[in-house]
Amino acid sequence: MEPGDRLMAFWLFKSEPSTWSWDDQVAKGEEGEEWDGVRNYQARNNMRLMRAGDRGFFYHSQKEKAVVGIVEVCAESHQDSTTEDARWDCVDIRAVAPLARPVTLAEIKEHPDLAEMALVKNTRLSVQPVSEAEWAIICELGGIAP
DNA sequence: GCCAACGTTGGC
DNA sequence: GCCAACGTTGGC
DSSP states (O other): OOTTOOOOOEEEEEEOTTTSOHHHHHHTGGGOEEOOOOOOHHHHHHHHTOOTTOEEEEEEOTTSOEEEEEEEEEEEEEEOTTOSOTTOEEEEEEEEEEEEEEEEHHHHHHOGGGTTSHHHHOTTOSEEEEOHHHHHHHHHHTTSOO
């Protein structure tokens, strides 16, 4: 193990589908897409902690309010190309697989072991960490292997 | 469409 | 450095 290596970490990316949907993400294929436009320090700091190969949930906010797919970090944090402002950087992510069935916010709120998720406790944070236990539960609810 | 939560900005 | 005003997000 090299210094700085760690186990895979898990995250959650929120997007309003009318702006950027799971289908848009899938259409980008292996190449992936910059997760740009984040202008929140907490969300940015989470992206700075990401390493290539980390997995994330893709969550649709607003109308749908459900985790719909799995993504993978394919480029670590770099300058956000939509701004000159050096404060803002972001990772690239690519779609890995859709959930067999979406896991709704209502279900997540109902599950006692998911009550501590930022999705529940800090509704406005758009890029957030997910624990390994939370990851496993949501994958199970979504009908796919973790 | 409303409103609560919360982050950011700017005046002092 | 505080805090009021304001803007934005996102659930309901």
